[in-house]
Amino acid sequence: MLEVFVNLAGILLIAFILWWFWLANSSLKKQAKQGEAIEVIVDGGVYVPDTIVAKAGDEVMLSFLRKDSSPCSETVVFAELNQSKDLPINEKTMVTLRVEEPGIYEFTCPMGMYRGKLKIE
Amino acid sequence: MTQKQQESCQLTIEGMHCASCIKSIEAALHEVPGVTNASVNFADKRAIIIGRAEEKALINAVKSAGYQAEKVQSEAEAQDKQEAQEQAFLNKVFWKMIVAFIVAIPLFISATIYPFLPPLETTAQQFVWLGVGIISLLTMIYSAGNIYAGAWHAFKSHSANMDTLIAIGTGAAWLYSMTVIVFLAVMPESTRNLYFDTAIMIIALINLGSYLETRARGKTSQAIKRLIGLQPKTARVIRDGEEQDVALEQVQQGELIRVRPGEKIPVDGEITEGTSTIDESMLTGEPLAVKKAIHDEVVAGSINKTGSFIFRATHVGKDTALARIVNMVRQAQNSKPAIGRLADSISAVFVPIVLIIAVITALVWFNFGPTPRLVFMLVTAITVLVIACPCALGLGTPMAVMVGVGKAAEFGVLIRNGDALQTAGKLSVVALDKTGTVTEGQPKVTDIITGEGISESDLLVLAASIEVSSEHPLAAAIVEAAKEKQLLLEKIEAFQAISGRGVSAQVNSKLTLFGNKELMLENNISIDDLNVKAEKLASLGKTPMYLAQNGQLAGIIAVADPIKADSAAAIKRLHKLGIKVAMLTGDNRHTAAAVAKQVGIDEFFAELLPEAKLAKIELLQQRGEKVGMVGDGINDAPALAKADVGFAIGTGTDVAIESADITLMRDSLEGVPDAIASSRATVKNIKQNLFFAFIYNIVGIPIAAGILYPFIGLLLSPIIASAAMAMSSLTIVLNANRLRFFKP
Numbered sequence: 134m135l136e137v138f139v140n141l142a143g144i145l146l147i148a149f150i151l152w153w154f155w156l157a158n159s160s161l162k163k164q165a166k167q168g169e170a171i172e173v174i175v176d177g178g179v180y181v182p183d184t185i186v187a188k189a190g191d192e193v194m195l196s197f198l199r200k201d202s203s204p205c206s207e208t209v210v211f212a213e214l215n216q217s218k219d220l221p222i223n224e225k226t227m228v229t230l231r232v233e234e235p236g237i238y239e240f241t242c243p244m245g246m247y248r249g250k251l252k253i254e
Numbered sequence: 255m256t257q258k259q260q261e262s263c264q265l266t267i268e269g270m271h272c273a274s275c276i277k278s279i280e281a282a283l284h285e286v287p288g289v290t291n292a293s294v295n296f297a298d299k300r301a302i303i304i305g306r307a308e309e310k311a312l313i314n315a316v317k318s319a320g321y322q323a324e325k326v327q328s329e330a331e332a333q334d335k336q337e338a339q340e341q342a343f344l345n346k347v348f349w350k351m352i353v354a355f356i357v358a359i360p361l362f363i364s365a366t367i368y369p370f371l372p373p374l375e376t377t378a379q380q381f382v383w384l385g386v387g388i389i390s391l392l393t394m395i396y397s398a399g400n401i402y403a404g405a406w407h408a409f410k411s412h413s414a415n416m417d418t419l420i421a422i423g424t425g426a427a428w429l430y431s432m433t434v435i436v437f438l439a440v441m442p443e444s445t446r447n448l449y450f451d452t453a454i455m456i457i458a459l460i461n462l463g464s465y466l467e468t469r470a471r472g473k474t475s476q477a478i479k480r481l482i483g484l485q486p487k488t489a490r491v492i493r494d495g496e497e498q499d500v501a502l503e504q505v506q507q508g509e510l511i512r513v514r515p516g517e518k519i520p521v522d523g524e525i526t527e528g529t530s531t532i533d534e535s536m537l538t539g540e541p542l543a544v545k546k547a548i549h550d551e552v553v554a555g556s557i558n559k560t561g562s563f564i565f566r567a568t569h570v571g572k573d574t575a576l577a578r579i580v581n582m583v584r585q586a587q588n589s590k591p592a593i594g595r596l597a598d599s600i601s602a603v604f605v606p607i608v609l610i611i612a613v614i615t616a617l618v619w620f621n622f623g624p625t626p627r628l629v630f631m632l633v634t635a636i637t638v639l640v641i642a643c644p645c646a647l648g649l650g651t652p653m654a655v656m657v658g659v660g661k662a663a664e665f666g667v668l669i670r671n672g673d674a675l676q677t678a679g680k681l682s683v684v685a686l687d688k689t690g691t692v693t694e695g696q697p698k699v700t701d702i703i704t705g706e707g708i709s710e711s712d713l714l715v716l717a718a719s720i721e722v723s724s725e726h727p728l729a730a731a732i733v734e735a736a737k738e739k740q741l742l743l744e745k746i747e748a749f750q751a752i753s754g755r756g757v758s759a760q761v762n763s764k765l766t767l768f769g770n771k772e773l774m775l776e777n778n779i780s781i782d783d784l785n786v787k788a789e790k791l792a793s794l795g796k797t798p799m800y801l802a803q804n805g806q807l808a809g810i811i812a813v814a815d816p817i818k819a820d821s822a823a824a825i826k827r828l829h830k831l832g833i834k835v836a837m838l839t840g841d842n843r844h845t846a847a848a849v850a851k852q853v854g855i856d857e858f859f860a861e862l863l864p865e866a867k868l869a870k871i872e873l874l875q876q877r878g879e880k881v882g883m884v885g886d887g888i889n890d891a892p893a894l895a896k897a898d899v900g901f902a903i904g905t906g907t908d909v910a911i912e913s914a915d916i917t918l919m920r921d922s923l924e925g926v927p928d929a930i931a932s933s934r935a936t937v938k939n940i941k942q943n944l945f946f947a948f949i950y951n952i953v954g955i956p957i958a959a960g961i962l963y964p965f966i967g968l969l970l971s972p973i974i975a976s977a978a979m980a981m982s983s984l985t986i987v988l989n990a991n992r993l994r995f996f997k998p
Contacts, residue, residue: 181411196322212590217584221335221339246644
């Protein structure tokens with residue numbers, strides 16, 4: 134009985150990990166509007182929201198507010214766009230981008246642990 | 255209120271679309287009490303506000319007009335703040351580590367060496383251990399609260415990170431131990447193990463690793479700190495005829511600034527009064543101080559050596575050459591070469607995979623392991639979680655790029671991004687532009703050969719007197735040579751330029767001709783006496799020009815674009831790095847061959863138009879070569895863009911540093927082997943880091959899962975695993991730091 138219970142729990146746990154981290158979509162999505170800044174909170178290892186949707190050619194303004202004191206979070210890097218910005222703690226730092234090509238552009242901390250997406254449609 | 259009593263403040267404005275936005279922002283700023291003037295510059299997205307107004311009120315006014323505003327702060331200010339924040343973080347981590355060790359060490363000693371804590375058997379002992387459990391929990395909250403919060407934040411947003419692994423590992427150890435204490439009666443005796451010491455020791459070691467790593471990381475950004483430190487914090491601005499010290503970020507374009515001996519130059523500008531020698535070595539790597547006088551340019555970050563002078567600010571704030579360099583280095587330090595992207599894509603899925611491996615490990619030990627099964631499954635799963643180190647994977651590339659790009663900047667080599675860094679190390683051919691790259695780019699008189707009855711000075715006076723009226727590029731070299739020798743020129747009459755031949759004029763009523771061989775032959779002047787010498791000069795890549803007076807050859811003046819003193823040495827270094835060197839030039843074959851021979855160039859292409867240079871780059875690429883092109887960044891722009899890596903070479907800060915893959919601040923070819931050697935060293939360092947990170951995880955995780963247990967009975971303790979984890983990322987930071995001592 135215990136064997137069945139433990140094995141079943143293990144298999145369910147693996148299924149949950151697969152579903153939660155790969156299949157389930159992030160609910161922290163925000164649509165960018167021309168001329169309006171979106172606030173992105175940097176705290177506890179994540180960006181909130183972690184997905185920003187914007188139209189190709191629009192100016193996207195992201196106002197990063199870093200609350201996390203870990204040095205890992207002190208820079209946000211848009212690697213494909215060759216952009217990066219230092220984020221002082223408890224201050225809003227504006228990153229302004231204009232991307233012409235539709236696609237998904239990741240923004241991360243330098244080590245790639247904090248991850249967010251800029252979805253250009 | 256007079257102008258002097260007022261304060262000024264600058265804000266950066268975001269969200270402006272057109273010129274009409276300026277008016278609405280200016281109007282909003284004027285509404286703020288205390289503001290006497292506000293002007294917005296659309297181009298640099300900046301508002302300058304004069305008056306005594308609160309910064310917050312100004313920012314709110316801009317926001318209410320529908321735009322975003324931030325206070326402008328100097329790089330040095332931002333750097334100081336960042337350092338203070340890092341120090342505060344270090345202090346916090348230090349105390350977290352100390353508290354965790356204070357609790358962990360006695361628990362560890364009691365569990366392993368000297369059991370001064372009672373066993374867990376009676377109800378009274380249950381209470382003692384419950385107390386230990388609570389102390390452990392409080393320690394975990396104090397020393398690892400951020401880790402649990404981080405894990406939870408990440409979980410909510412469907413991601414997992416380092417915190418997730420530590421939180422689950424230590425959380426499981428604590429929960430299991432508490433379960434044993436509370437449900438002691440129902441737990442089989444063999445499973446009554448407590449893991450408080452493990453949980454707290456893991457936390458102590460993680461904090462120790464984090465502390466050491468943060469300290470070591472601070473050193474990786476030394477290059478940028480050094481660059482920022484070049485700029486003083488204040489400038490001595492002359493306002494209304496009075497000198498006053500003004501914070502650097504408040505200095506405005508067009509203002510006059512006084513610099514005294516020994517002071518650093520605060521912003522870019524042009525000297526209006528006084529002379530001095532200025533040391534630009536920190537910026538360009540050029541060791542010699544440069545003389546500067548009125549109308550000469552000065553750049554922020556250079557050091558005034560001797561004189562006192564006044565200059566007019568032409569570029570301030572983020573527009574100074576130094577600020578652009580700092581920005582470029584910083585952007586490049588944060589960019590990722592292709593080699594690092596594999597590790598990046600793995601680290602994105604790494605943690606969930608480790609979670610799955612931990613579950614599988616637990617199940618395998620539960621189904622096939624020895625008794626007590628519950629204990630083995632718990633210990634191995636925790637060990638797997640805490641040994642896995644996604645940080646090692648994530649750190650390898652950025653740390654090495656950070657140090658490598660910074661180190662190159664110290665040699666006056668600005669690398670634009672990670673890809674340029676990586677490709678530079680793979681180059682097989684470097685193509686050099688000739689004029690201004692291999693040579694100095696400014697023709698000079700190199701030889702004066704006189705005929706009978708005339709001195710060198712007299713010959714030069716005659717030539718310069720005629721050439722002063724000429725517009726030919728070589729004429730300037732002759733006139734300059736006469737000026738340098740402080741010779742007085744003669745009056746001339748009937749000046750005539752003969753296209754493709756030279757010039758003629760009457761000097762002291764004598765017909766004087768100055769030009770090439772054809773000019774002499776057409777005027778029936780014998781050049782036999784000096785012809786051998788002239789031919790020899792031509793074979794060395796120099797241009798001999800003949801001077802004849804009254805039908806007689808008086809002498810020859812040779813002009814050449816001198817080869818830079820260190821060109822040959824730099825090309826030798828490129829050969830040593832296994833790189834072939836080609837030369838592309840618009841100049842004639844004769845001169846090109848002579849220059850190529852003197853500096854040791856392997857292959858040259860002469861008489862090329864700028865478009866043809868591009869075609870030659872393509873030709874080299876079609877041969878399968880990885881081609882680097884070195885040129886001045888303006889005339890050679892198409893070829894630089896076509897090459898796998900374009901190097902722009904320029905004197906000091908004149909070049910447009912954003913235009914090329916790699917910019918050489920020093921006007922010397924030595925920068926090319928410096929850049930290539932830095933690139934190779936950095937890429938090698940990245941490879942070492944990634945190799946170590948992969949091997950560590952590939953070997954560490956199976957051992958932690960107990961793969962060696964059936965063969966040699968080896969099972970890792972979670973404490974050893976967490977120590978290994980903390981040390982693995984520290985090892986990578988330290989290895990990247992080795993690059994700081996690199997010398998090309």
